[in-house]
Amino acid sequence: xxxxxxxxxxxxxxxxxxxxxxxxxxxxxxxxxxxxxxxxxxxxxxxxxxxxxxxxxxxxxxxxxxxxxxxxxxxxxxxxxxxxxxxxxxxxxx
Numbered sequence: 001x002x003x004x005x006x007x008x009x010x011x012x013x014x015x016x017x018x019x020x021x022x023x024x025x026x027x028x029x030x031x032x033x034x035x036x037x038x039x040x041x042x043x044x045x046x047x048x049x050x051x052x053x054x055x056x057x058x059x060x061x062x063x064x065x066x067x068x069x070x071x072x073x074x075x076x077x078x079x080x081x082x083x084x085x086x087x088x089x090x091x092x093x094x
Contacts, residue, residue: 016051023047024063025092031080037071 027040044064066086073079087093 013053016053019051020048020063021090021092024066024090025087027067028083028087028093031070031083037067041067041071 023044027044030040031037041064044067048061048064066083070076070079070083084093
């Protein structure tokens with residue numbers, strides 16, 4: 001029977017989540033600077049796929065879904081405030 005160290009696995013998963021949240025914060029600043037939302041989404045998707053996180057798609061791509069909601073919104077000011085609230089709830093904006 002092979003021993004699996006859960007502490008080490010959770011440590012790596014925690015670091016991956018922190019990397020995703022840090023990149024999401026960078027995406028927020030890029031949106032403030034009026035960068036292309038398509039490029040921002042593509043970069044964020046590339047980061048998520050490169051980390052190879054194991055988990056359900058719903059929880060795995062929640063940050064990506066928030067960016068896509070911003071992109072598909074017609075009222076950008078309202079969508080930006082909702083995106084800001086999402087980041088504030090994650091305690092990424094201080």
